[in-house]
Amino acid sequence: MPAGVSWPRYLRMFGASVLSMFAGAEVVHQYYRPDLTIPEIPPKPGELKTELLGFKAREEAAATAQRQ
Template structure:
């Protein structure tokens, strides 16, 4: 057995760590609530607007005319 640990101790530690990982994953999944929906029709090319593109347009509109 690795590190001189008995089988019962090894299995208990394995079960406890597996349970802790699953519980942690469940808590994170419930906290962040990921959007798992799949759209029926994919968007057309150029239809998706990213935040960066919107930011560039807003900054261009805000700039005063320079003379």
Template sequence: MPAGMPWSTYLKMFAASLLSMCAGAEVVHRYYRPDLTIPEIPPKRGELRTELLGLKERQREPQIPQQ
């Protein structure tokens, strides 16, 4: 086994770390409460809050070709 640990210690540490990761994911999931509903009609462009607002501004700037 890695680091000379016995199997029982290794399995206990593995189970504890797996349970703590699952518990942490559950806590975060319950805290942020994601919206898992699927809309019937897809939203129009610009209606989503998750769109990058700075992206539109960057696309409007004129592109000067580098020589």
């Protein structure tokens, strides 16, 4: 018995923790929306700019909603 609990309970807890980890990673991936394109020429050091694309899209949608 690992950690002093029965095997079925241990496996359920392990499965729940793994699923929770995968769900959290997916939420972060959807929020930050990484740019997965591969550029032809790699950028020089200091040239690489990153943006929060998910945040930018929501910000633009809110701005257009306020204009209307």
